[in-house]
Amino acid sequence: MQKPPKQALAVVVITVVAIVIALILFALRPAPQQSEIVPHTLIIDVAVAEKQPLTINVQSQGTVQPHTETNLVAEVSGQVMRVSPNFENGGLVDKGEILLAIDxxxxxxxxxxxxxxxxxxxxxxxxxxxxxxxxxxxxxxxxxxxxxxxxxxxxxxxxxxxxxxxxxxxxxxxxxxxxxxxxxTQIRAPYHGMIKARQVDLGQFVSAGSVIGQMFSVNTAEVRLPIPTDRLPYLELPGTHDGDVQPRVVLEDDVGNRWPARIVRSEGVLDERSRVLFVVAAVEDPYRLNSEGEVLRNGTFVKANIEGREIPDLVPVPRHILRTGNQLWVVDENERLRNRDIKALRTEGKMVYVYEGLENGDRICLSSVPNAISGTLVKVNTEVSTRELLDGSRPDGLSALAEESEAR
CATH class of the missing domain: 1.10.287 (Helix Hairpins)
Structure with a gap:
């Protein structure tokens, strides 16, 4: 019988020794340390719900147009003998001023x-x-x-x-x-206004009925504002209630200039294509001829913030805390988060106005908790009333501009 080679015996010996050492080290290993896992508590800010009557502003936009615009037409024929120096594009003319004289x-x-x-x-x-x-x-x-x-x-x-x-x-x-x-033969300005265009010149022959220019009044400007049908319940429009109702409006252009205005009338008929109601806001002295401030030129595109009517029992909350499906996180008596389904008015801006789903005293979570689930334990850091969320200066500028307009 042939003997096994020495290399095979060495491999077997080394393997056996290694297994024995591993068993000894496993038997002599230290016991694992035990540590208690403490659940993490979210620290949040809350707002205590407090129902209150609020006015809901409605946003819109439009282009400034003159209240009165006139085509100046020659009523007799003849050669133009004299043209007023103010009868130029952008020229200001007084009522009764002679703009042009015909032979x-x-x-x-x-x-x-x-x-x-x-x-x-x-x-x-x-x-x-x-x-x-x-x-x-x-x-x-x-x-x-x-x-x-x-x-x-x-x-x-x-x-x-x-x-x-x-x-x-x-x-x-x-x-x-x-x-x-x-x-x-003397064509006069029908009112105090500004020349928009002049279409004749000295020595030109004009016939009866030909347009010689255009002008518009500078006393009042108007903005035609579309209001969606779902925003109409938030407004008190002229002609819909007893009394002279003229909601305040703040107009703002692209560079931040603001002008006070009033809703003076509504067109009363919904647009057939867009299903909106057009209301008209009036601005007094837009070219600031009798007052100070920025000039509001015709053709300016402006955004409008319209003051709404007062609606009772609303709870204002920041829009960013509203979750998908019109849900909010509220904190129960055990300091745990709970889902709450709510109903809110359809508005724009940073605030949401809840009319159903919240009661006085409910604590609403104001902090962002993206990974939280219902029942998560929380700790309240700060607590404010929802009424305080609306305190301070109004971002829409309605109050400030109203005081400025009254001062004028």
Whole structure:
């Protein structure tokens, strides 16, 4: 029988020794240390729900337009003889100011002819009155029997007298029309405003009915604002309630300038395509001719913040804590988080207004807890009332701008 090689015996010996050492080390290992795991407590901020009546502002946007805009039209024909220096794009004009003068020589001649016709007609009337008086006296001295009323009127020259009166009235009307045509050779501004465009120049011939320019009033500007149907219950619009209701509005442009305004009317009919109701906000003295402040030019695109009506029993909470499915975290009496389904008004901005699902005294979690589950133990760090969330200066600027407007 052949003996095993020495290398195989060495491998076996080394393996056996290693196993024995491993068993000895495993038997002599120290006992594992026991440690108690303490559950982690979330530290959060809460707001105590407090129902209160609130006004809900509605946001919209629109473009500033003049309240009154007019196409200036020539009512007579002729050559332009004079143009006012203010009759330029952007020029300010007063009511009654002469903007443009048309050659009036033909119209002065017509007025002279009309005045001559009036004098002639008046003379004819005086003569007919005299003849009628003589005829009446003759008829009194020499009465005629068995004469018809028509013959009697003819003998008294009544038809001729009526014809003379009619010719005088016609001549007076022609003179009045000639005077009107002469006055129309001077085109005047119908109100205090600004020239938007001028379409004629010195020496140009204009015909009756041709547009010579455009102007608009600078006393009041308007903004047409679309309001969705689901926002209408938040507003008190003019014409829908008793009294003169004109909600306040703050208009703001792209660079942050603000202007106070008022809702003066609503169009009363929903737009068929967009299903919105247009309301009109009015701004007094937009070009700041009689007051100080930034100029609000026509054509400016502005955002509008409209003051709403007061709605009772609302709880304001920050929008960022609202979870998917209209849920909030509330803290129960055992200091644990619980899901709460709520119903809120559809609004914009940083706040959500809850009208169902919260009661007075409920503690609402204000902190972000993305990995929390219902029943998570929490510790309250700070506690405020939901009423305090709305204290301080109003971000919409309604109060400040209203005071500024009243001061003006």
């Amino acid at each position: 009036d020589r033909n119209y002065r001649a017509e007025l002279k002819r009309a005045e001559a016709s009036v004098a002639t007609a008046h003379s004819n009337l005086v003569q007919e009155k005299g003849r009628a008086a003589v005829a009446k006296e003759d008829l009194r001295k020499y009465p005629r029997k068995h004469v018809s009323e028509e013959a009697k009127a003819l003998s008294l020259r009544l038809p001729q007298l009526n014809e003379a009166k009619a010719r005088l009235n016609s001549a007076l009307a022609d003179r009045r029309q000639a005077g009107i045509n002469l006055a129309r």
